[in-house]
Amino acid sequence: MNVESLIDDVIDREGGYANHPADRGGATCWGITEAVARADGFTGPMRALPRGRAVAxxxxxxxxxPAFDRVATKAPRVAAELFDTGVNMGVLVAGAFLQRALNALNRGASHYPDLAVDGRVGTATLAALDAFLAKRGAGGETVLLKALEALQGERYVALAERRPANEAFLYGWLANRIGA
Structure with missing residues (x-):
């Protein structure tokens, strides 16, 4: 697993230019929203966003x-999931999923202290991840990955329940983002 292949996978899944009327994010190109492209200094039409710029x-x-590169040194499959979730839901949401899952898996804070759920992956979150993996061994990453996907799937269903227009995306989200 390397970041280049993760980015290529996201770009392949997202495709080129899109501007779905039900998508609150508006126009995208390579999966990059117009707001993100503009904040990065891109001033051209979204259809013309260079792929290389999207990669960067x-x-x-x-x-x-968001320090997902640091997670990758400990749990590469978890880092890949965080990256994909961060692209689709925001990096703070992905980080919060990790923190929530680690808190729920720490056996009442007996394995490591509970984390503040702020979505920021810093030293405390990385230390908790280390402690979890040390305690749970090789199977720990798989279980943590399942917890992250469960949280992500629940959020997708909740988004569709709260805003019926999101039902247009739910099938694709579940098909392409959960267990992918």
């Missing part, structure tokens, strides 16, 4: 900045 945005904003 993904690497910086969805891999390095």
């Amino acid at each position: 945005i993904y690497r910086r904003l969805y891999w390095t900045a």
